[in-house]
Amino acid sequence: MLKKSNKYISPNYGNRPENTIIDTIVIHYTEMLDDISAINRLCDVEAEVSSHYLVSKKGEIFCLVPDHLRAWHAGPSCWRGKENVNNYSIGIELDNNGREPFSAALMNSLIKLCHELMEEHPIDKFNIVGHSDIIPSRKFDPGRLFNWQILAENGIGVFLKETEEVKMPDITITQEMLSSYGYKIEITGILDQSTEDVMRAFNEHFNPTCLKIWNEKSQGILQALLMLR
Secondary structure, eight states, X not given: OOOOBOSOOOSXXXXXOTTOOOOEEEEEEOOSSSHHHHHHHHTOTTTOOOOSEEEOTTOOEEEOSOTTEEESOSOSOEETTEEOGGGGEEEEEESOOSSSOOOHHHHHHHHHHHHHHHHHSOOOGGGEEEHHHHOTTTOOTTOTTSOHHHHHHTTSSOOXXXXXXXXXXXXXXXXXXXXXXXXXXXXXXXXXXXXXXXHHXXXXXXXXXXXXXXXXXXXXXXXXXXHHO
């Protein structure tokens, strides 16, 4: 059993809907000064936010809300056609300000924690996502500095190291493909702000070196991911 601290308990939680199956992990960064500052906020009843776990830079794992309860980490969200991601997910906050590399100790503990959660719950690798994946219009965490590749190499989530670039299809087709993968996106045939937000979130997860909204490599990665499903 992985060592976890129960030193801090958040009051910010509720019951999950009856017969809920926990099948998703959402990864966040705290965007705060340090782990104690983040814990204080996640345990502040007035803040009305929480997560199930927080992993510190030193690799300490703090359990703030038990798995069977509904933590308040996702907000208005959607993944793979299911709204209200809080209902069926585990939220993990990482002690990181969003502008720095994630420490090796933190990543090592995160990998161990995810392995344990995947053993305890039926969590599909395609359902291990970032906060920005489920709310692309408002959230950016865990950001371009987060190493999704090392998680995938340890059997957690999905990341493709090498893919072919493909020609850019009509925007409608790309929207349909993004929707099929799991993102909430309207099929408008227009490169609108909502579509740009989803494309940005996709690149932050799967093509972090891309500084454009979308490119041929992004399209190739999306196509390859759909073939894995």
